[in-house]
Amino acid sequence: MDSDPRPDAVDGAARDAQPSWFERPGSFRKLMVALALCCAVLIGIDFVYHKHGHFDFEAFPLFFALYGFGAFVVVVFVGAMLRFVISRSEDYYEASDEPESAEPEDHLRG
């Protein structure tokens, strides 16, 4: 599931052969540390800056952070549930006009 190497993929420039920064082992960790730092700073600021919101709920500690996290989770879960109800096979209405393997050269090669 991780990768789907195609023997007939068009080989691009030499840079494609080398892993990019995003593919190097340590990079993901660095990104996660950065994200964690951002979160920490935003939690810290929440107790420092002067709140003058329009509504009472805005004064609740970390309201926006919790709401953002919660809303994202709800969106994803409701979406995933929806899949059971409204997802159909790809050619439900009509056959797809894209070849199964979408590499443009593939269907030309036959």
Next chain:
Amino acid sequence: MAELLPPGLILILGALVAPLLRGRVRQAWMLALPLVGCVQLAMLENGFSWSMRVFESFELEIVRVDALSRVFGYVFHIAAFLSVLFALHVKDRLQHFSGLVYAGAAIAAVFAGDLLTLFVWWELTAVTSVFLIWARRTERSYRAGLRYLVIQVLSGVLLLAGTLLHFRETGSLEFGALGLGSLGRDLIFVAFGIKAAFPLLHAWLQDAYPEATVTGSVWLSAFTTKLAIYALARSYAGTEILIPIGCVMTIFPVFFAVIENDLRRVLSFSLNNQLGFMIVGIGIGTDLALNGAAAHAFAHILYKSLLFMSMGAVLYRVGTVKASELGGLHKSMPWTTTFCIIGAMAISAFPLFSGFTSKSMIMTAAADEGHWVVMLCLLFASAGVLEHSGIKIPYFAFFAHDSGKRCKEAPKNMLVAMGIAAFLCIGLGVWYQPLYALLPFEAAYEPYTVAHVVTQLQLLVFAVAAFVVLQKLGLYPSEKRATILNVDWGYRRVLPAIATSLGRGVDAAHRAILGVGLALLRAFGTRISRLYTPPGPLGEPWPTGPAALVAALLLVLYLLSVYL
């Protein structure tokens, strides 16, 4: 000089000439048209009006320039320029022609001062834009285009009917503040609502836009729906029903976008959700809210074009924009990846990007009016935007698991178009004052307060954290090839099924009646023939006696009938 032609007509007339030109001359000509149009608009002053009297009773205001129409006029010209540039490599003259006329008609519609003029341009946008879908020249796009056209024309017909009823009632054709309350004005509202993709009237958008050509969907994403937003802001500002309509519009598309596999369709759901923010602003109707709606339309056209361009570039190079087939393209298309991420951050409204300086205006306006439910809806929808446009689009196309697909970077003209759009997305986030100065109403607003920045960052960064957590736990739904049912299921499956079964019913009834009738006739015929064939009573010659008796009886009957 600038007063000679209505705005937009430069593009339409120029489009008529373009097919006659060749090569670089044609490219230069097409790029110049929106620029010249923009200069023309700059030369026209607010308050400029051009009226015409027809049939004694109709006063048509072909051109009316004011602050509201000017904002939309400018951004439509910019969008037209970017679309031409993005499509510059395309050789298909049909697409260039229909794109330019479509943009010109949308601009002309914005400057229409009366409802009849609006109707004419409104319909022209419909019939020209459909060619951007048909230009893909597949069976599938042909059908999608037909469905799109039927619905767009329906909107026009409703607009015309509403206009005529309104005229009979009030004697006025002015395209100004209308509000609900009479059949005519309600019909116009629905006509605008169809093009603005109100909930349940929205499915044409997700149905048609992803079926357009690589460059066609960039044109489409800019004009039709924003023309409807402009029309609603002009005629139905402060109409309260728009607030719940807008809230629903911001929320329902985000769930569909989570599981949609076609990334241009994800963008179409996202477009629907962004329109919702503008509709809420129009419904609130205060000066700040209307400014917010206009500013958001302006910013939105740019980042939405940028996102459609980046996915167009992927479709052009790879041949698909299905999330399940993509991944790892950042190595092959580093520039496209960068521009896409800028568009994604702009639509997610990160501070220093254009979405932040425009969307926060609508949310502040909602809060000022004490709409706390609306506020919660918009915040929820903002997290949803981050999910599908901020993360899903760039992540599944350019990162995620490496699909092994390798391709060339997008063509230069595409990169330049994306680069300009990306520059504007950041530009309007940092140096927003020129846009604010252009807005139609006087309403002081400062986007970069500590509270705005901190709350927005908290919302977004923790939503990103939620994505990481869900991915790590394996709870984030994987991309699957699928068709996600939408409201168009009603007219693509249910209505045809009802019509088919009705037809079958009529057919069966017809057959039954015919069958019974024929059987009766046949039975009758058989009886008669049995009567007259040899073993039957009349089938053989009678003996003389009974025959004479019957003849005599008949004569008696005849005599009686004469005397009675």
